[in-house]
Amino acid sequence: MLDFVVILVMSVPMFLFSIYPGIRLSEYLERRYGIEESTKRKVMLSTMVAVAILLSSFVHFGKIF
Numbered sequence: 001m002l003d004f005v006v007i008l009v010m011s012v013p014m015f016l017f018s019i020y021p022g023i024r025l026s027e028y029l030e031r032r033y034g035i036e037e038s039t040k041r042k043v044m045l046s047t048m049v050a051v052a053i054l055l056s057s058f059v060h061f062g063k064i065f
Contacts, residue, residue: 003060010056011049018051 026044029035035043
């Protein structure tokens, strides 16, 4: 449980690194498949959260740094 809390706390600064992939993926899906603006925002936010949690878990468990 403590690991999960630490990963969530560490994911807050990782949002800085996850903004760019979220924007790029949502723009790609908009160009490729013509998704609507509301769906584009949902894809952007979900990608940002997933990348932030993934990066913080990598940092916490020492797989990258």
